[in-house]
Amino acid sequence: MRVAVPSETVDGERRVAVSPDSIPRLRALGLEVWVQAGAGVEAGFPDTNLKDAGAEIAPDLVSCLKGADLVCKVQPPSLSEAQALPEGSALICFLPTSTPPDVLNVLVKRHITAFSFELVPRISRAQAMDALSSQASIGGYKAVLIGAARLPKILPLQMTAAGTIAPARVMVMGAGVAGLQAIATARRLGAVVEATDVRSAVREEVQSLGATFVGLELEAQEGEGGYAREQSEEFLARQRELIAQRVEQSDLVITTAAVPGRRAPILITKEMVSRMRAGAVIVDLAADTGGNCELTSPGEEVRVGDVVILGWRNLPATVPTTASQMLARNLAAIAGHLIADGKLVLDFDDEITGGSCAVHDGEIRNQLLREAAQVGQAKA
Ligand SMILES: NC(=O)c1ccc[n+]([C@@H]2O[C@H](COP(=O)([O-])OP(=O)(O)OC[C@H]3O[C@@H](n4cnc5c(N)ncnc54)[C@H](O)[C@@H]3O)[C@@H](O)[C@H]2O)c1
Numbered sequence: 001m002r003v004a005v006p007s008e009t010v011d012g013e014r015r016v017a018v019s020p021d022s023i024p025r026l027r028a029l030g031l032e033v034w035v036q037a038g039a040g041v042e043a044g045f046p047d048t049n050l051k052d053a054g055a056e057i058a059p060d061l062v063s064c065l066k067g068a069d070l071v072c073k074v075q076p077p078s079l080s081e082a083q084a085l086p087e088g089s090a091l092i093c094f095l096p097t098s099t100p101p102d103v104l105n106v107l108v109k110r111h112i113t114a115f116s117f118e119l120v121p122r123i124s125r126a127q128a129m130d131a132l133s134s135q136a137s138i139g140g141y142k143a144v145l146i147g148a149a150r151l152p153k154i155l156p157l158q159m160t161a162a163g164t165i166a167p168a169r170v171m172v173m174g175a176g177v178a179g180l181q182a183i184a185t186a187r188r189l190g191a192v193v194e195a196t197d198v199r200s201a202v203r204e205e206v207q208s209l210g211a212t213f214v215g216l217e218l219e220a221q222e223g224e225g226g227y228a229r230e231q232s233e234e235f236l237a238r239q240r241e242l243i244a245q246r247v248e249q250s251d252l253v254i255t256t257a258a259v260p261g262r263r264a265p266i267l268i269t270k271e272m273v274s275r276m277r278a279g280a281v282i283v284d285l286a287a288d289t290g291g292n293c294e295l296t297s298p299g300e301e302v303r304v305g306d307v308v309i310l311g312w313r314n315l316p317a318t319v320p321t322t323a324s325q326m327l328a329r330n331l332a333a334i335a336g337h338l339i340a341d342g343k344l345v346l347d348f349d350d351e352i353t354g355g356s357c358a359v360h361d362g363e364i365r366n367q368l369l370r371e372a373a374q375v376g377q378a379k380a
Helices: 022-028 047-052 061-065 079-084 101-109 124-129 131-150 177-188 200-208 233-249 270-274 320-338 351-356 367-379
Strands: 002-005 032-036 056-058 070-072 090-093 113-116 158-160 163-165 169-173 192-196 252-255 281-284 301-304 307-310 357-360
Touching (some): 047 056, 090 320, 131 252, 131 281, 131 320, 177 252, 233 270, 351 357
Parallel strands (some): 002 032, 032 056, 070 090, 090 113, 169 192
Antiparallel strands (some): 113 357, 301 307
16 A cells, blocks of 8 residues: 655645654555655655655655555645545545635545544544644644743743742633643743643643643533533633733733634723733634634734734644654554555544544545535536
C-alpha cells in the first residue's frame, strides 16, 4: 500500500503530515511512504532527513500522488488537489465545516474515503489520534507568548531595589485544551490568571494549574463528547455581564471559546473593549471560526484606542516543527487503526473508523459537512 504526503499549499501553512519519527511507524504497517520534495522543509524536516527515516521523495505533486492508496495532508485539499487525488483513494486531513463545498463534492464524485481529524471521537482509545487536542495545545501556548510580547509590561511579580512591580493579570476564556495550555503557560511566566468556561467540570483543572475559576452561576452547558453546546443569545448576554468587570481589569485576555461546527460565541463586545486598560491585549484564538471578540478581524491585528486585538489564524502553523511532530504521530495512530496486513480495513461499526470517516462511497457521512456541501450546491 502506498502513502502520499504532498506539500501544503495554503498560505502560511508550514506544517507537514509526516515527520522523521512517524515514517518508521507508517512503514511498520507495511506502507511505502512517498513525500513530495520540499514538503517538510518549513517544518524543519528536509528531504534528506525524511529519506533517512525511510521515505521516498517524489519530485512533484503528480508523481507523489501516482498510485497512492492513502493521501495524508494537514489542510483540506484545494479544488485542483482534490481533482488530482487518485479515484477511490483514502485521505486523512483536517476537514472543517468551512471546507469549500466544491472540494467536498469532488471528494464525493471521485469516491474518496476521507477521514477527518475533527471527527475522531474523543474517547480514551482514540487519544493518540486526537489532532484537535495536540494542535490546540500548541495554539494555547503560542497565544500567551504572542500576547506577552505585545504587552507594555512584564508578566511576573518583581521585587527589586527599584520597587515592587505587580504581576500582570491574564484572563482565559474557554478552558478546553487550548485554554488549559494558555493558563499553564501564563502561570509559568508569573501572571495572575483567571479562567472561565461554560462547563463547570473544568473548575478543578483550572485550579490545579494555579488559576482562579470564574464561575458563571448559570445552568451547566455541557454538550456531547465533552464539548460545550451552543448557547442561546440570552445566555451569552448574561455571561458577558458576569465577566465584563474581569475583562476590564485584565492586561491580557486569551479567548478560546468554541462550539464544534458553529460560529464562535461573542464573549467580548465593543463596549467591553472600550473599558479595557490602556495597553491591554486580546489574543482571539477563535478567530478561525469568527472570533470571540466582536471587534476581531480574522487574520489581522486591530487597534481600538489603546487596546490591541490579535486575530491570528492557525497559530499551530507558527510552531511547525512541534506541531508537525504531534500531528504526524496522531496521523500514524489513525493509520495504525485503519490498516491491517498492509491493507485498509473499513469497519464502520467501529466507533473510531465510523466516527472519523467524513466521506465514503460517494456519500458525505457527517451531518454538518453534508449541510456545508449542500450550501455550495444551492449556490451553484
Ligand atoms: N480523548 C478525550 O477524552 C478528550 C480529548 C480532548 C478533549 N476532551 C474534552 O473536550 C473538552 C473540550 O475540548 P476543546 O478544547 O477541543 O473544546 P473547544 O475547542 O470546542 O472549546 C474550547 C472551550 O470553550 C468552551 N466554551 C464554549 N462556549 C463558551 C462560552 N460561551 N464561554 C466560555 N467558554 C466556552 C468549551 O466548553 C471548551 O472548554 C476538553 O476540555 C476535554 O474535557 C476529551
